[in-house]
Amino acid sequence: MVEQSEQYLLTAYRETGNLQLLGRLYEPYMPLVYGLCFKYYKDEAKSEDAVMQIFESLVAKLRVHEVSNFKSWLYTLARNHCLMDLRTESRVSTVDIEEHLVESDRLLHQQYEEPITEERLALMESCLEELNEEQQRCIRLFYLEQKCYKDVAAITGYDLNKVKSYIQNGKRNLKICMERKQE
Structure with missing residues (x-):
């Protein structure tokens, strides 16, 4: 209701x-x-x-x-x-902001089961830097600056469907990178 x-x-x-x-x-x-x-x-x-x-x-x-x-x-x-x-x-710092973002997302979506450590945050920052420029830029605008897809497309000049793709693939690549480096 x-x-x-x-x-x-x-x-x-x-x-x-x-x-x-x-x-x-x-x-x-x-x-x-x-x-x-x-x-x-x-x-x-x-x-x-x-x-x-x-x-x-x-x-x-x-x-x-x-x-x-x-x-x-x-x-x-x-x-x-x-x-x-x-x-x-x-x-x-940017790392502190990303720590808050990860913590907030974990609380909101309860997706993260591992405790958040400085090592994990450094790993995330490192992996974020490894993404291609388009994915990195779109992820930062979408999650850090909370821009909608249309705004990200307008700011970057990328096609709206490309923005959605860059964000989706960037999230997946970030997760894969973090898992690879933790092994």
Whole structure:
């Protein structure tokens, strides 16, 4: 039932741009977004500001992006907002950002069973560097900067189907490389 009402609010907001609809959609998730932001910032005021900044970014993003699972999409948006903000402030290295991404994906999708170690993160960074330029660029834009397929295609100049292929093949090659180097 919640998914249906969320989908209704998403569709209605996309069609009308009515901020009250967006507010009703976002409000139940505000405590979760605050908690996620606090995990990264460890600062109440900064986390509260981020909750509002994320809402402001939703105003534009939900008008152009088709979202099927709002909770997962919002989680990724909020996580990437915090990571990019920290990265901008130069308080976190690329390896730290990738550690947060891997940890967040593990928690969200529960795909990773191995504990995340510095060795594993270094391995991931090493394997990411081994991908061809197209795959590496598309993966960084799609996952780190949370660009949609269309945005990645516009930024890179690659055909939309090529972008999807580069991301899919890049993920597979990254996994294969990591498994090969762990043996």
